[in-house]
Amino acid sequence: MKWLTPAEAAEVIGLPDHWDKERWVRARCKNGEIRGKQISRGVWRISEKALQEYMEPDAAPKVPQVVEAVEPISFMAGVSARARKRVKTS
Secondary structure (H helix, E strand, O other): OOOOOOHHHHHHOOOOOOOOOHHHHHHHOOOOOOOOEEEEEEEEEEHHHHHHHHHOOOOOOOOOOOOOOOOOOOOHHHHOOOHHHHHHEE
């Protein structure tokens, strides 16, 4: 498996020259549109397979994520007894 830099991935995708190509690819990796690995701060690698999946979305259908409802928590639940007294008095 060959790993590509964001600049190489942008060339494969064929982005226009007036775009900041590396930034565009890194942003897609951060939000999960393109599956990639973050090696260190600001350094990403994208596999050729992941790039093919991005370019041919019908080949690999995306499974929607199910988000469970979370019970709301009171602000006062995480506050110490001393801080609660201050909030009530002021």
